[in-house]
Every structure is written in structure tokens, then in C-alpha cells.
Amino acid sequence: MLVFLPLSMGDDIRAQFKAWHKQCGGLFSIYFGTKLVVVVNGFKTHREVFVYKAAFSSDRPRMFLNEAIGMGETGIVFSSGVIWKELRYTTHQILKEFGMGTNLLAERIQEEVICYVKKLVEMKGKPVDPQHFTYVSVSNIICSIMFGRRFSYDDPRFKKTVDSLNRVSECARGAGAINFLPFLKYLPGDMFKAKKIQLNWLSVKKVLAEIVFEIERQGKITAKKRNSGNYIFSYRDKQHENKQIGNATCLDDDNLLKNIIDLFAAGTETVASSIVWCLLFILHTPSVQTKIHEELDREVGQERQPTMEDQARLPYLNAVIKETQRLSNVVPFSVMHKTSEEIKIGDFIIPKGTTLIPNLDSVLHDPEVWGSDAEIFNPDRFLDKDGNVIHREEFIPYSLGPRICVGEAMAKMELFLFLSSMFQRFQFVAKDSKNLPSLKPNIGFTSVPTAFEILCVDRFKKTEALV
Numbered sequence: 001m002l003v004f005l006p007l008s009m010g011d012d013i014r015a016q017f018k019a020w021h022k023q024c025g026g027l028f029s030i031y032f033g034t035k036l037v038v039v040v041n042g043f044k045t046h047r048e049v050f051v052y053k054a055a056f057s058s059d060r061p062r063m064f065l066n067e068a069i070g071m072g073e074t075g076i077v078f079s080s081g082v083i084w085k086e087l088r089y090t091t092h093q094i095l096k097e098f099g100m101g102t103n104l105l106a107e108r109i110q111e112e113v114i115c116y117v118k119k120l121v122e123m124k125g126k127p128v129d130p131q132h133f134t135y136v137s138v139s140n141i142i143c144s145i146m147f148g149r150r151f152s153y154d155d156p157r158f159k160k161t162v163d164s165l166n167r168v169s170e171c172a173r174g175a176g177a178i179n180f181l182p183f184l185k186y187l188p189g190d191m192f193k194a195k196k197i198q199l200n201w202l203s204v205k206k207v208l209a210e211i212v213f214e215i216e217r218q219g220k221i222t223a224k225k226r227n228s229g230n231y232i233f234s235y236r237d238k239q240h241e242n243k244q245i246g247n248a249t250c251l252d253d254d255n256l257l258k259n260i261i262d263l264f265a266a267g268t269e270t271v272a273s274s275i276v277w278c279l280l281f282i283l284h285t286p287s288v289q290t291k292i293h294e295e296l297d298r299e300v301g302q303e304r305q306p307t308m309e310d311q312a313r314l315p316y317l318n319a320v321i322k323e324t325q326r327l328s329n330v331v332p333f334s335v336m337h338k339t340s341e342e343i344k345i346g347d348f349i350i351p352k353g354t355t356l357i358p359n360l361d362s363v364l365h366d367p368e369v370w371g372s373d374a375e376i377f378n379p380d381r382f383l384d385k386d387g388n389v390i391h392r393e394e395f396i397p398y399s400l401g402p403r404i405c406v407g408e409a410m411a412k413m414e415l416f417l418f419l420s421s422m423f424q425r426f427q428f429v430a431k432d433s434k435n436l437p438s439l440k441p442n443i444g445f446t447s448v449p450t451a452f453e454i455l456c457v458d459r460f461k462k463t464e465a466l467v
């Protein structure tokens with residue numbers, strides 16, 4: 001099937017993919033410009049391609065978003081082969097170590113949640129743009145993990161990084177076509193925002209490189225700081241271990257910096273948008289908020305902050321989070337893969353070097369899996385008749401196979417700790433109940449809600465409680 005070039009990976013392409021999935025089944029191939037691409041649809045085909053044939057379907061194609069930063073094939077998100085395997089293993093190990101024992105991850109997230117809730121309390125029920133606040137706060141969690149410290153929301157370097165990263169995401173919404181027709185980036189007037197992406201990436205890179213340098217210098221001066229727990233020191237320890245044993249390693253300075261940039265980019269908008277989508281769905285289905293409040297008041301109360309230990313006691317909230325992730329599908333086309341060898345799927349041969357687009361919509365919105373109301377927000381679909389959470393294998397917002405999101409555990413912790421504290425403290429109310437904000441997403445690399453304002457009404461009687 002030959003297709004004309006889409007100028008952006010927007011809503012139209014989502015609807016079109018849905019129609020072709022229905023018409024052609026699990027796999028269809030299309031031309032984006034001159035480039036042949038295979039789109040993967042439905043849970044069984046996803047599992048076949050990305051799990052059973054993972055050994056040959058886990059590379060990445062060249063992508064403009066990566067090339068624009070000018071660091072070659074460094075970093076966990078866009079690298080392939082042995083380099084990716086080592087960067088992935090190292091990052092996974094570090095995040096796992098942070099999530100064990102004293103659970104540094106949960107501690108850092110909770111610390112940030114307190115600041116975030118405080119900021120919303122200060123708004124005294126006036127309209128706020130939840131997207132901005134949430135984005136800033138979530139990116140601070142990555143800072144806290146990467147650097148061992150959070151930043152004040154007014155810190156100029158932090159603000160600059162967050163703003164530039166935000167601009168990269170905004171511009172990326174119109175730049176998908178450059179992946180397939182690279183000459184588009186040279187068109188006059190920066191039509192596809194290639195230059196803007198480049199400039200903002202360079203600004204993110206510059207500030208983060210400075211911070212890494214400072215943290216390392218301080219760490220060398222005070223040995224105590226090395227115990228404060230951060231990604232940089234853990235990375236350096238692993239690099240050192242490899243050298244001691246005499247193992248060849250790609251853990252060098254460039255990969256450290258690029259990993260930090262990658263984790264920032266991959267871990268900010270995804271989580272922040274999921275939280276904001278949840279608020280938006282709640283405005284459209286107020287009865288869900290009432291049930292969340294009832295469950296939280298009964299199981300946690302108002303005297304203490306919710307913790308990860310509360311998760312098992314809050315099945316309804318967990319179902320709301322799952323349903324939010326299913327319906328919002330914040331990374332609708334996942335991240336593109338590339339075959340490293342020819343693979344055979346049923347009667348189809350996919351040649352070596354083919355770009356694969358995982359169409360997660362085709363799984364998360366599949367009526368054959370979720371029922372005829374698959375496009376409707378209904379958390380009850382994740383609860384059994386006794387009110388326990390149902391775990392379904394088709395629930396794959398983090399993708400599946402060896403390239404599955406490396407931040408999944410951290411993201412789940414963030415979503416739970418943010419949303420439980422937010423609903424404990426606030427009643428979220430629409431600014432204009434007769435004119436609810438739009439559910440139409442802005443699609444780029446991620447699916448972001450259209451900007452809106454919301455009122456956060458304080459539910460606590462005693463204002464001195466918790467915050």
C-alpha cells in the first residue's frame with residue numbers, strides 16, 4: 001500500500017492506522033516518503049515481533065530527534081546492539097538498586113510530592129494550569145535521582161533546562177516527517193522546526209553537562225557526598241568495576257551525559273502527561289473522583305502522607321491509574337524499532353534494516369480486548385467482582401520485550417505517589433462545569449492533553465496538617 005507523506009504523526013495518522021489495522025490485520029507496510037516502514041498491530045503480533053523475535057527486532061533506526069543533539073549513537077534510548085545492551089543493563093541495575101532497601105526512589109518522589117502539593121495549596125483554589133506545575137515537578141524527580149538533589153522551582157538553570165526540554169517536545173510534534181524525508185530540515189523558515197529542536201537540545205545539553213561536572217567535582221572533594229546516592233556516582237562505580245576486571249566497556253563520559261539527557265526526556269513528559277490526563281478524565285466523570293476520595297479517606301485518612309505500602313489497600317485508585325494509562329496511551333507509537341536480521345511473521349517476511357512502528361493504540365484501544373466501550377474512561381474494567389485489581393497482559397503502555405520502558409517501576413511509583421497525595425488533599429473542579437476542557441490530544445512523540453485550567457479545592461480542614 002502506498003501512502004502520501006504525513007506532515008506530522010498526528011491524530012489523522014492514528015485514525016488511519018486504526019482503519020488499516022482493521023483492513024489488513026496485524027502487519028501492514030507503508031511508504032513514509034520513500035522509506036518502507038512496517039506498522040505492528042494487535043497484542044499477538046506485538047508479542048510475536050517484539051518478544052518472540054526480539055533478538056532481531058530490538059535495534060533503533062536513525063531518528064532526527066536523536067541526531068539533532070549531535071552526540072552520535074550514544075545513550076540508552078537511541079543506541080543499538082552491544083552498546084545499548086550495556087547502557088540498558090547499567091541503567092536498569094542502578095534504578096533497581098535505588099528502589100531496594102531504603103527505597104531511595106520512593107523517598108525522593110515523596111519529597112517532591114510534598115513540594116508539589118504545597119505549591120497547589122498556595123494557589124488557594126484559583127485556576128491553575130496543571131500541565132506546567134506537574135511537568136516541572138516530575139522533571140525535578142529525575143534531577144533528584146540523577147544528581148542526588150532537587151532544585152527550587154525558581155532556580156534559573158533548572159528553569160532553563162525544563163523550558164528547553166518542553167520546547168523540544170512541542171517542536172517534535174511537527175517534526176516526525178524529518179525521520180523519513182531528512183531534506184525537510186533544510187526548508188526555509190524552519191518549517192519543520194528542525195533548527196528550534198537543535199537549539200533547545202543544545203541548551204539542555206549545556207546546562208546538564210555543567211551540573212554533571214559540578215556534582216563530580218564536589219563528589220571528589222567530599223567523600224561523604226558520594227554516599228548521598230545519585231545516578232552519576234553509581235554509573236562511575238560501575239565504569240570503575242568494569243575497568244578493574246578488564247572488561248571492554250562503553251561506560252564513558254559521552255554515554256553518561258547522553259543517558260542523563262535521555263532519562264530526562266523519556267521520564268518527564270510521559271509521567272507528567274499521565275497525571276494531567278487523569279485529572280482531565282476525572283473532570284469528565286466526577287463520580288470516579290467521589291469513589292477515589294471515599295477509598296482514600298477510609299484507608300489512609302488525612303493525618304499522614306500516602307506511601308507505597310498503601311498501594312495494596314487502594315485497588316480503586318490503582319484501577320483509575322491503569323485506565324488512565326490505557327486510554328491516554330501517552331506514547332502512542334512507542335519508540336520505533338529496526339530489524340537487525342530478516343524476520344518471518346506468519347506469511348510475511350520483514351527484511352533486515354526495516355523500520356518498525358509499534359502501534360500501541362491497536363492494543364490499548366482494541367475493542368476485542370477491552371469491549372465495545374474501549375474508547376470510554378471506565379476504571380471498573382480493571383476490577384473483578386470482589387473489587388480486586390485485574391492485571392491483563394494486553395495492558396502495555398510501557399511496550400513489551402527487552403526494549404520495554406526501563407523506567408516502568410519508577411513511573412508506576414510516581415503515578416501512585418503523586419495521584420494518591422493529590423486526591424487525598426484536593427477536590428479537583430472544572431473551571432467552567434458547562435464547558436469542560438477538550439479531550440483532544442496533541443500528538444508528537446507523546447500524547448499531551450490540550451492545555452486547560454483546573455481548580456484545586458483544599459479538602460483538609462486543618463490547614464497545618466501535612467503541608
Ligand code: HEM
Nearest residue numbers: 077266267270271331334335397398399403405406407411
Ligand atoms: C507513564 C510513564 C511512561 C510511559 C508510558 C513510558 C513508555 C515507554 C515506551 C512505550 C517506551 C518504548 C519502548 C520500546 O522501544 O519498545 C519507553 C522507553 C523508555 N523509557 Fe519510558 N515510559 C514512561 C516513563 C519513563 C520514566 C519515568 C523513565 C525514566 C526514568 C523512562 C525511561 C525510558 C527509557 C530510558 C526508554 C528507552 C529504553 C530502551 O531503549 O531500552 N520512561 N517508555
